[in-house]
Amino acid sequence: DAKTTQPPSMDCAEGRAANLPCNHSTISGNEYVYWYRQIHSQGPQYIIHGLKNNETNEMASLIITEDRKSSTLILPHATLRDTAVYYCIVKGETSGSRLTFGEGTQLTVNP
């Protein structure tokens, strides 16, 4: 699976959009980009995933660049409850269902 690079931490004001970047320059054509988040002392929560098209659900939007070498997770109106570690994970068929977690980005939403 391709390696991902994320900033270790980010801050965001409550009510503003939070844009979390992820670099995955070695991604291959059949690998998906997954985003999970982990609120302190809880299990990770699935947010969204995509292959090459932009995706949106009730939680967030995922913007994948045309060359697929990077992506951005967008939380449109961040709340204090969105404070968590956000993990960007690239997963392909060769890994089966295994998810490899990196260090993620600690997002802190400030009042």
Add this chain to the structure above:
Amino acid sequence: GAVVSQHPSWVICKSGTSVKIECRSLDFQATTMFWYRQFPKQSLMLMATSNEGSKATYEQGVEKDKFLINHASLTLSTLTVTSAHPEDSSFYICSARDPRGYQETQYFGPGTRLLVL
């Protein structure tokens, strides 16, 4: 999203005892479940892949005789930490692969915090 539960949510035990943790997929059948371990201020580390009706696949460095995994049904996997020692104290998290949808997604349980005295 799909729901995965774990029981117990936390456990304290004496050194040398065995502890069993249950992971259940509540609204879907999971042929594959996963067990992770997370130490303080660290990321999740995959311990093993649990396959229904067959032996688990362990990651390198994980002792299969110490961490016994049983996946006897499509909705239940158990992790037994045998002869637990203080260094086994950690946050244990399971996940289950939901086969529905156009691309399988893993859903995680809330985790079990183990403290070995």
